Structure formats: C-alpha cells, structure tokens
Amino acid sequence: MKPAPFDYVAPIALHDAIALLERHGDEARPLAGGQSLVPMMAARLARPTVIVDLNRIVGLSGIVVDREAVRIGAMTRQAEALAAADLSAALPLLAQALAEVGHPATRARGTIGGSLAHADPAAELPVAMMALDAVLTISGPNGERRVPADRFFAGAFETAVKTGELLTEIRIPAVGSEGHAFLEIARRKGDFAVISAAVRLRLADDGRCDAVRIVLGGVAGAPVRCTESEERLLGERPGSGLLAAAAGRIPADAIELHSHHASRGYRRDVAPVLVRRALTLAAARAGAPGLGVPAP
C-alpha cells in the first residue's frame, strides 16, 4: 500500500491554493487532515497527481463564539472543537456529534471542514450541521459564496464544492433555549454510523413544540431531513405516544443504504427507534414532562 507518484505543494496563501486547484482541476486534491484521503491514496483508490496541502494556510482554523453565531474555520481540528468549552456550551448538539466522530487519534488530525467536504454518507458532522441550519462558505476563483447545509450535501461523497473551490468556513446561528439529542447506532464505538439522528426541539411557554429539526444520517447518500415527522410535532405537546407517532413518519423510501454491516431492512426497522429515542431525549431536555427515563 504505497501511493502512486504525486507532486506536493504547500501554499501559505488561500488564493494560491485556490489557483492551484483551479489550474490542475481533477488531477489535484486538497489535503486537510488526511484521515480519509491518505488511506485512499495508499490503497491507490485515489490517484491525485497534485496534492495541495492546506495546513500551512493562516486564517483557516479557529472558533469564534458570539451572541449571534458560532463561526468555525474549516481547518479547525475536530479535537480542538471537541475541547472548546465555549463551543460545547453554545452548541451542545455539535459537541455530542463530535464525540462520535472516529477516535482521539483521528480527531487530532481530522478537520471539521474536511469531514464536511468529504461527505461520507455515514459521517456525523453533516447530520449535525443540517440540524443546526449551518451555512457553509465556499471560496473559489470568483470569490466567496454561501450555501445552507441542506443544499450543501448532494449525495454520497458529493457536495456543492466545485473543482477549484474550497470550503473555508462554517457559520452556525446561535441556538436559544431548546432541547437537543444526537444518537447513533454503530457496530463499534467510533465507527461510522449505521444510523444517526440529530434532533432539536423547542417548546413554547404553553409546552407546545414550536420548532423542531429531525435529521437522519447513514441511511442515504446525503443526510435526510424528516419534514413529515417534524410537521407531526409542531403545535403539539410532546408525549410518548406523539413522539412515537412522529418517529413512525420518517420516510422509509429515503432509507437506501445497504452494507453487510447493516442491511437496508435493518436501517428501515431501526431508524424509527433511534428517532423516537432522540426525540424523547430532546423533549425531556427542552423541559417536556412525564417522558420517563429514555432508553440509552
């Protein structure tokens, strides 16, 4: 397992990196944390002839938390984000998702932006970003553009980032008082998710749900937003029967992924269970009464 021959460039300015990517087109790949790209190169499944190393570029990493939003530079290491107390306080859902991403060793090098741009169908961060209504900034030869998360993930390993462009920043609007949950089923701790669910749920003063997000991962090429389930909940007070009914409305047809670790049938059978549990946890955290102790 040795990579095919390649040239290596490590620019220090973003515009140089973009120029290189535009010039070499599909022959070039950007290198962020390398936790996905490098193993693929070693196995010769990916054979870029030019590697554009992004790690020397100043200004692409860092976390800024203010009252309006959290901004995360794309090159921020997953470990740094997980350790940032202000990030965990502002976005506990993201912190929970990060805790499921790989292992300490991979999080030390892996980046937030790298995971999102790679868009593995089983990855956790795309699911969390969609649930959090994140907006992703893409920089290219013609400047910057911003794409909301639910239009960023097009399919398995496919995003809105075009050749010659780079994901450079993620902006997540601040969350108010709400409940959240991120749950995952994997064959082992730290593995890619077989099914993951990110849920946010807000209760108005009268105890009725006035905002909710339910996103499923690991079931299709891109994360799946469960709008029918969300609609079932809006305006209602969450009780265990309602939550189960809402979980029953996730779109079974949208669940397509199939592997020898978990068949499509298994994912279709178990996704409602995971969503029900995540809704129960989020609703309880939002202050809904009488939901009992949620299953682990």
Next chain:
Amino acid sequence: MIGARIPRVEDARFLRGEGRYVADIRVPFAVEAHLIRSPHAHARLRAIDIRAAMALPGVEAIVTGEDLPADLPPIPCRIPTHGDLEPFLQFPLARAVVRYVGEPVAVIVARDRATAEDAADSLVVDYEPLPAVASADAARAAGAPQLFAAGNIAAEWDFDIGKVDAALAAAAAVVRETFTVQRHTGVPLETRGLLAAYDRARGVLEIHGPTKVPHTNRATLADMLRMPHSEIRMIEPDVGGSFGVRGEFYPEDFLIPWLALRLRRPVRWIEDRVEHFAAINHSRESRFEVTAAADASGRLLAFDVRLVSDLGAYIRTHGAVVPSHASASFPGPYRIRNYRVQATAVLTNKTPSGTLRAPGMFEANFARERAIDLLAGKLGIDPLEVRRRNLIGPGEMPWFVGTESVRRPTVFDSGDFPDIFARTVAELGWDKAPAPAPEGAIRRGRGVALLVEPSALGPFEGGRVEIDADGNVEVVTGATSQGQGHETTLAQVVAEVLRVPIERIRVRHGDTALIPHGGGTYASRAAVMAGASLFEAAQKVRAKAIRAAAEKLEVAETDLELRDGRIEVTGVPGRGLALGAIARMLSPGNPELLRPPKETLIADNEGLAAVAYVRAVPSGTSVFAVHAAEVAVDIETGQIKVERYVVGCDVGRALNPAIVEGQIVGGVVQGIGGTLLEELVYDEFGQLQSGTLADYLLPSVHEVPAITALVFERVRSPTNPLGVKGVGEVGPSGVAAAIGNAVAQALGGGARISALPITPERVLSAAAKRGQP
C-alpha cells in the same frame, strides 16, 4: 520462582518501542519484493507480459510461475488427518489456473515497495475468468465448477460410537438445529515479513522473519530448494502476534529465500494489511447440523452431527486439522456414550485456511453448548443442572472420547471437572442474584459453556541451559515466541531449579543455529514441552555443578546445597563455590582439566551446560474450563453489550499466574470478536468484501467488559514433570457458546441464536421469530 507473578521481562523493550521486528532489520543492498495476486476467484492464467513493468527504473526482476523449477514440489501438508490431500496442494506461484482472489501469480522485485507497486500497474496479466464457487454448498452442487481434477471434496470421514439411532429413539427430548460459524482469522497486530540473504562466503541462507515452527519450516524450505538443512538459518525476530495463522509455510516462505538465491541479493518482503487479509490463513467456516437427545432427567444420550467445513481453495500445511479437531472434540466434557459425526472438508474459490487459536474447538463448543441449552429448555431443567448431571467425574480419568484427531486418540488426561464447575459457579453468584428484570428495551441474560481444551500436542521439544563464567544463564529453547511471554515463564522454570535470580537468565528462542532441533510453539505446548525440556536440562546442569563442586571441595554431594547462585556446604557458610566458578572449572580451556588423568579426549566438554529433549505426550494435556457470560440485549436495535465475563479453568500448575490470566483475558477478547463482530465476507463471485480493517471489525476496549480469569491449580497433569497444562487457547474457545447461550436466554421464548457472528440484525430476526417452530 515457578508460580511467581513477576512482570514479563520482554515487556520493557516492547513498551519502549525498542522491539526488533523484521521490518526493523536492515541489510545493505537489499531489494524489496512485492507479490502480484490474482484479482479473480477462479481463472485460467494465460500469459503474463512483464516487458513494460521491467522497463521502469528501479525494477530489478520480475518472476512468474514459469521461472520456478519445473520439478518444484508443492507446499506440503505437514499434519496428517484424514484422506489423501496431495491433489489439492498449492504451488508458490500459480501455473495454469488461479483459484482464489489473492493467489500469488508473480513477484516484482524493485529498489523499494513504491516502485514495485508502480511497476505492478504496467504488468499485463491475461486471465480468462472461470465460474467460481464461493460456498461449500455451491461447491457440492451438481454441475458445480471443479477446482481440481480430483474434485471439490478434500476429505470425508466419520466416527460412529455406541448406538446413536437407538438412543435417539428412546430419548425424552430431541433437538435439531443447524449452527453456522463464519469465516474469520487471527489478525495479528504485525503483518508477516521476511528478509532473506544468502551469505556466499559462509554458504548460509539466512532468513529473518520466520516464527512458530522455524525448524520445521527450515526442513520444508530445504526440501523445496534442494539444499542441505545446515545451509539454511531461520531466525525469529520479535513477532507481533500470531494466534496460529502466522508462521506456517506459505508461498512467500519459499519465494523470498528463492529470490535471494537467484538474484544474489538480500530480498525483503513486508506484507501490508490489505494483502494480509487475502493471503493469511482463514479459518473456522463450518456448518454443524446437530441432533441432540436426552432422557427426562436431563442425561445426555446422544449427539448426531453432520459437519461441513469450507477450507478455501487449497490444502495448506495444516490440511484438514480444523474440522478434524471439531469432529473429534464435539462431545465435550460430558459422559457421552453415543456419538456419530459425518464430516466433509470442501474446497471453494476463497483464501485457503488453517488453524486459528482453539481450532475446531471454538466452533464445536458453540454448536454443542447451544444444543445443550436447547435441550434444557425443552426439558424445563436449569441449563447448569443439565451440565452438572453429565460432567465426567474425576474417578473416570483418563477419559477416552472414542474419536481421534491428527492420528491420535482423543483422551482427557486428568482433571476434576465437577469441582472446577462448582467453584466457578460459586464465584458467579447467580444462585444468589435473581435473573435481572427487563429494563425498558433492555433484556438481560446469562449463559455458560463447558469445554475441554486440548494442549501440548506435537512430537518433541528441546532445550539447552548453560551457565557462563560470570554465573549468567543462557537458555536456548526450540520453542518460539509470538507474545506469550515465554522469555519470562521459561526463565522461571530454570530459575526454580538453579536458584538463580531471573535477571541473570536470558532465554533465546526461534533460531535454528542455536539449537539443532526444535518443536516450535503451537497447540499451547510451550509451557508443557519447552518447560519440561528446560526443566530436565536445568536438572542436568544442577547435577553437574554439584558433582564438580563435591569433587573440588572434597565433600559428599549430599552435603551440598544450591542457593543464590552458589553451591555451598550445608551449615558451613562461606565454604562453597559460585556457579560461575564451577563453569570456569568445567570449561575445556581450564588448565586444571589438562592435569591427570592424562587423557587427550576431554570428556564432558560442554562446560556447565546440558541439553535435553523430551518426547510428546501422545494426546496432550486437557484443560477443563467454564465460560460464563452476562449480556444486555437491546431488543429494539439488536445491539448486545457483554456486561460480565468469567472463565474458570484448571491449569494444573501456573508457571506465572499473571501471564496465565493475561492469556485468558486476551483470548476472551479475541473470542468476543469472533462471536459478535469479525467476518470475512465473500460475495457469490468469490470476491472478498471485508478485506480491510474498516470492514473487518475487531473488538476494542469499548466492546469488552471486565473479564475475570479464575485460575485453578487443582489437578496437576501427570504427563510432565512440572504438572503444567497448556492454557493459551482456553480464552477464545468457549466465548461464542457462552455468549450465544446468554443472548438466547435474554431473548427467551426458545430464540434461535445459531449463526455467528451474532449481529444486531440476527438478534432482531431471532426476536421476531420467537415462538415459531
């Protein structure tokens, strides 16, 4: 010293990263070999065009099957069991046909691995794909493609003991179930590697990297190269695990040394993980159709078994040992007088297989212990009670099962099974704590498995002990080490006899130049066989030292005692000789030896040293073990959490209890992998789907509970002077059985947990089918 819980002496260098593995060894002018492997499961190999690949700068040579000697024999099967396996042996490089994905077809030798892989892109191999059979059933179907002119069945055999049909007819309860065990393998942390160099000056072909059975491998290589054994030296470096799969004689074990001779340069080959999954011996894939019967009191009356074992595309060095052991050991530690098994070893277009820790035992224990729980359920008798009523008692030892494997009868040499069972059950405390109630979606269950693990098989072992002029002890054993801690336990044996501190003892292993004959390490034999040979050698050294000291000090031998590295006159402190001084006295160069009597021939010329070889115990030693698991099953997701695991076993005598416990705990972890996670998945075209560590799931610390190893020294083995039994394979052997029983109990309703691995999907399926026939 024996029985002391000392830390392992080898660990200091491993923990500091100072181990010396084959990839750490560098010799000048070495070139790197890279094997080109078939991407087809079954194909005619028409032609290989090497011209474009050879043109790449840095490529030294490319060899194919046509470059090997025309009369080169195939790699032999070294362990006879059943049938004539000659037609199914593998040549180091494929000739007209390839029979599994991963089969070597060529070797590229280049300045480094990257260059060799670049050259591989330009190698043109002309395959004509053929239909493949990827399962034992497909291989046995009418009209199936045949792997060999002799067909797809490697061997068939049977045992028929007692009167099975009559017992089945008279039974109060009969269960019939089919149990399947998946293909998996050992996955050592370090992949294989070889560094071969021919020293033209000394006329020695030196090979670093062999392990497990280097003397046997040297003999095989010498035969295939038509070289004298004395011109080949195999040297075991530090080795990162084996579990049975590493160290057998593979195609690379011929090719790399052969290339070193042919190219007249040192040749290095370091296996990468992806090729390892397709190249290393696979194991365990089998199906047991079991009929089990008992009377109304729970007495087991009969087992009737149909066993089909999938051995992959070729017969390798271990032949059909795995299903042979499974068929011979199926009855387990119970008083079974009626047992019938029909076994078939089938060849398919998949990687060939061999032994893996607890070979055949892991599989047979799963099928048998699950069947016993099914019987207990049918009879309404507690599963522990059924076992208690059928366990062979101490007065019935030695127990002859009535079967044989590797041409030796299956015999349990010693043991008090009921006592060990009772003590382990007492430790579990299940009678005091009621079965836990459901907790939301969580169901908890408990399961046990009882088994006898054979160990210490194999013909002989040798060892040498020498004390030098400084009183340091050098120990050379014919055994090898892949991480079991032999440098420590064997030193403890010698320290016990010679009364020398461990720090002054160094154990050398796995080097064919240091001891002329060696048995090797497999079948958990080192503690018994290497231990016994070194015990004898150390006794000889001790006797020699006392005799020499008695002569020198002019006292009777009975007036002397051995203490702290000295031989002293009892009761007269200060009047004695250090062992080092005695070694100096006995060395051939010692002028005193040249004084009268004036004989030219120096008798006893080895100094203070001795060699001892011990013969095998024909049926080995037998370790009785109890495995117990407590699990929590989420019946909505199918996920299983093992919450507690206990193993109780009688090892006869523990040389180092900490090492014994470590062996058991590590083995249980490996067994959990095989029970819940690991699988080598092939599609119907014979393509390996789970050939990387991303897809082949190994357990980590998150997937295992606290594991308790209860090590009993209840009945010493009568087969060796130390009374030791080999324990290395007890850990994995009962895990699938115990966890399978626990999961079935958690689900209740006669849930059918009959297929490994026990995946969440299988749990949900079993839960849904509860109550159905």
